[in-house]
Amino acid sequence: MVSGMSQSHPRITKAVIPAAGLGTRFLPATKATPKEMLPVVDKPAIQYVVEEAVSAGLDDVLMVTGRNKRPLEDHFDRNYELESALQKKGDADRLAKVQQSSDLATMHYVRQGDPRGLGHAVLCAAPHVGDEPFAVLLGDDLIDPRDLLLQRMIDVQQQYGGSVIALMEVAPEQIHLYGAAAVECTADSDVVKVSGLVEKPDVEDAPSNYAIIGRYVLDPAVFGILRTTEPGRGGEIQLTDALQQLVDTHTPSAAAEGKDGGPVHGVVFKGRRYDTGDRGDYLRAIVRLACEREDLGPDFRTWLRRYVTEEMQQP
C-alpha cells in the first residue's frame, strides 16, 4: 500500500470493448467480418476478451462496433433455432457451448459511425459509462486466461486512483508498433508511474521499451480530454494523446480536490499476450492455445512435433 493514499475510489463495474476498427492487416478475411470474430481455436477472439472482463468482475460490457457489427451482436445473443436443433439431437455439450456466450454478461452496444481512432471509439462509450472509472479491453488483444492482468490493474487503480495502463517490455526494434511510456519506479515492483507517452515512436525517440498493450482502467476525466483531442498519428484520434494530457495536467493537489483525472500508473505485464489482429501473432495464439487444450492438445502436439521435425530436415 502506498503511504498517504487513504482516499477510497469508486468501484469499477463497466468494461468497454472497442471492436470497430477496419482490420486492414487481416484483409480479405475482414472484408465482411470483424477481425474480433476470427476464431482462435474454436471461439472467436472477442469471446476470450468478454470472458476476461467477466472474470475480473465486470459483467456490464459495452461493445463499440462499426460496420459489420451483426456477427458480434449475434454471437452474444440467443440462437433459438440452433439451440432447439441441438436439444432435439440431445447434444448437451454443444448446446452448453452455444448458450455460454449469450449468458456471459449484460451486453450493450454503441455504434462508432466512422473508425476515427481508438480515442474516438472510447469517447463513444461516454454516455453509457457516465462519471465512473471504467476498464477498456481491446477486442483484438488476447491475454492468456491464466495470466491475471485486468484484476491486477483494477486493484492498482483502487490503490492509487487515476488511470492505469498495461505495459509490456518489447525488443527496441518493435517499439515503433506500439505506444511507448516514460516511467518511474514505485514501491510495487510491477507498478510504474507514467511520466510521458508517445504513440508509435521511432526507436531513437522511444522513451523506453515499455509498450502499451490493450488493457486500460481509466478515470472518466479522459472523456473531457478526448472531446478536444485533435487527430494525431495516422490522422486518428489517439487514446495515447489523451492519456498524455492526463499526465500533463495532473497535480496531487488538483487530484485531491477532484479537479483532474489523477495520476497515470502502469502495470508491467510479463504474461502471455497475442495481438490477434496481426497474422503472425494470430497463428501463434492458435498453435499455443490448441497445444494446451485437453481435448485437442495431445493429437495436435504429436502432429506438430512430426511437422517440425520434417521441416528441420529440409535442405
Ligand code: UTP
Ligand atoms: P488497431 O490499431 O488494431 O486498428 O485497433 P484496426 O483498424 O482495427 O486494424 P488494422 O491496423 O487496420 O489492421 C485496436 C483496437 O481498437 C479498435 C479495433 O477494433 C481494435 O480492437 N478500434 C480502432 C476501434 O474500435 N475504432 C477505431 O476507430 C480504431
